[in-house]
Amino acid sequence: MIKGIDHIGIAVKSIAEAKKFWVDTLGLELLRIEDVPEQKVRVAMLKAGETTVELLEPTAPDSPVHKFIEKRGEGLHHVTFQTDKLAERLKALKTAGVNLIDERPRAGASGAGIAFLHPKSAHGVLVELCEPHD
Numbered sequence: 001m002i003k004g005i006d007h008i009g010i011a012v013k014s015i016a017e018a019k020k021f022w023v024d025t026l027g028l029e030l031l032r033i034e035d036v037p038e039q040k041v042r043v044a045m046l047k048a049g050e051t052t053v054e055l056l057e058p059t060a061p062d063s064p065v066h067k068f069i070e071k072r073g074e075g076l077h078h079v080t081f082q083t084d085k086l087a088e089r090l091k092a093l094k095t096a097g098v099n100l101i102d103e104r105p106r107a108g109a110s111g112a113g114i115a116f117l118h119p120k121s122a123h124g125v126l127v128e129l130c131e132p133h134d
Helices: 015-025 064-072 086-095
Strands: 002-011 029-036 041-048 051-058 075-083 113-117 127-131
Touching: 002 064, 015 029, 015 041, 015 051, 051 064, 064 075, 086 113, 086 127
Parallel strands: 002 051, 075 127
Antiparallel strands: 002 075, 029 041, 041 051, 113 127
C-alpha cells in the first residue's frame, strides 16, 4: 500500500550551490547531508512542510545522477512514494507488467530499502518506492 509521498528528488551539480536557493532563499530546513556510496550520490534532505525535498549531487562520473544532469540538466529527478513490504510490492508490480529498474530492494539514504520503476511505465516520471528503515 502506498502511504504517501516520501520525498521529491532534485538532481543538482552542487549541493552547496543549490542550498543557496532552497535553504537560504526559500527557507526550507536542512535536515541532514549524507553520502550514499551505493548510489554514487551525496544527498541533502530538506524539510518542506509535510514532505521532504532531496537534493542529489553526483559523486562519480558514472553515477546515474551525473548521467541525468549531462543529458537533461539539473532539475526534477524522481518522486518517491513510501510503502511497506517493498519486496512483495515489486513482485506484484512486475506481475502487473510494470517495467522495473530494480526487481529487488536496495539500500538508500538513511538505511531505507528503495527501488525504482522505469519512467516508461509511469508516463515519463522516474518513480522510487521506499520502505523506511525502522
